Amino acid sequence: MTESVVNMSVSDQLFARAKQVIPGGVNSPVRAFRSVGGAPFFVKAAHGARLVTADDRELIDAELIVRFVPSIQKVRMCNSGTEATMSAIRLARGFTKRDKIIKFSGCYHGHSDSLLIKAGSGALTHGNPDSAGVPASFAKETVVLSFNDRAALDAAFAANPDQIAGVILEPFPANIGLILPDPGYLAYLRDICTRNGTVLIFDEVMTGFRLSKAGVQGLLAEQGTPVIPDLTTLGKIIGGGLPVGAFGGHADIMDYLAPEGPVYQAGTLSGNPLAMAAGITALRMLEELNPYPRLEKLGQQVRDVLIAAARNKGIPLQVPQVGSMFALFFTPTPVRDYATALQADAKIFARIFRSCLDRGVYLAPSAYETAFISTAHDGPDIDQACEIMSKAIAEL
Ligand code: PMP
Secondary structure: OOOOOOOHHHHHHHHHHHHHHOHHHOOOHHHHOOOOOOOOOOEEEEEOOEEEEOOOOOOOOHHHHHHHOOOOOEEEEEOOHHHHHHHHHHHHHHHHOOOEEEEEOOOOOOOOOOOOEEOOOOOOOEOEEOOOOOOHHHHOOEEEEOOOOHHHHHHHHHHOOOOEEEEEEOOOOOOOOOOOOOOOHHHHHHHHHHHHOOEEEEEOOOOEOOOEOOHHHHHHHHOOOOOOOOEEEEOHHHHOOOOOEEEEEOHHHHOOEOOOOOEOOOOOOOOOHHHHHHHHHHHHHHHHHOOHHHHHHHHHHHHHHHHHHHHHHOOOOEOOEEOOEEOOEOOOOOOOOHHHHHOOOHHHHHHHHHHHHHOOOOOOOOOOOOEEOOOOOOHHHHHHHHHHHHHHHHOO
């Protein structure tokens, strides 16, 4: 199309607005028209082969995310949590011009090569791939540490001076049951990253929009102990059931992405209108409903009931809980990391799981999954689930 048939002024305004919150104003570099010149246009509708360009009622979807998560100045939409974390890692490497990254044992960040690696035996060993097909030469760029261990962090930075591009973590690890950080641990991590010029990445694919409008970082800010990551990755809830991921953060870092900067990242379906419509609707509903105080109450109810049932039965049980998220660890030891999580008795969990399922409550089918209470659960649902879970514990 040429300027003679397209009224570009509205698109120009929208593109200027998009550039405020999306690197280069696009979710895939070629869309910026750099190789053909001129400015891209926004599409309001399509009929057969014909496009209708935007009018001023269009909303830039990314603005909602920037409003929800204050640490995100610019955001790039993609199609899954895996894409978001993979791209954030590449961006951290491109921005710092370093290769190594730190992750924590038990944290899952999707299935890209750099991240599909858990602990070696010692805190400082280089990672071994978790899956066939990940070259050992990739895995050795990933240093795997134990969560909540400050000395291990100090040692890893000391052993790899000026080499750590980024640290990625689930700020509340939730892929090995639920683990909560020791007080001050996340602030310590923030500080050591700042001192070493390392990009701190919060993977909030699971916690984003679940624990607060701004995930763990929002909760920490509400509690008066803010920790601000450089980059944040998002997924799951952000798509309202459709495949959506996103990563965003400080504009100086995000502007390293193509077409603004040298770090390539792209996607045919990134920012597609169907998925964006579902995501926008989900986020607007969360804003309107503000389900978080209600979910916190329900979460506390479940935790208290489970702990009381285990105490009555005389079996050791830890129930870490925050908001709608909780986990059951049948162990006397408070769970602080991967090693203590693995000490929990998975056989007792399996018996509880089967007993609950027989009575109509479907827990996640693994001792190492975090349980979620959803906005669809009402009070009576949770009362009934509590009764059934208590019975299952009493009958052990
Ligand atoms: N990060 C975290 C914290 C996750 O829990 C997951 C998925 N369970 C991912 C990343 C990967 O997301 P996806 O499955 O959408 O690729």
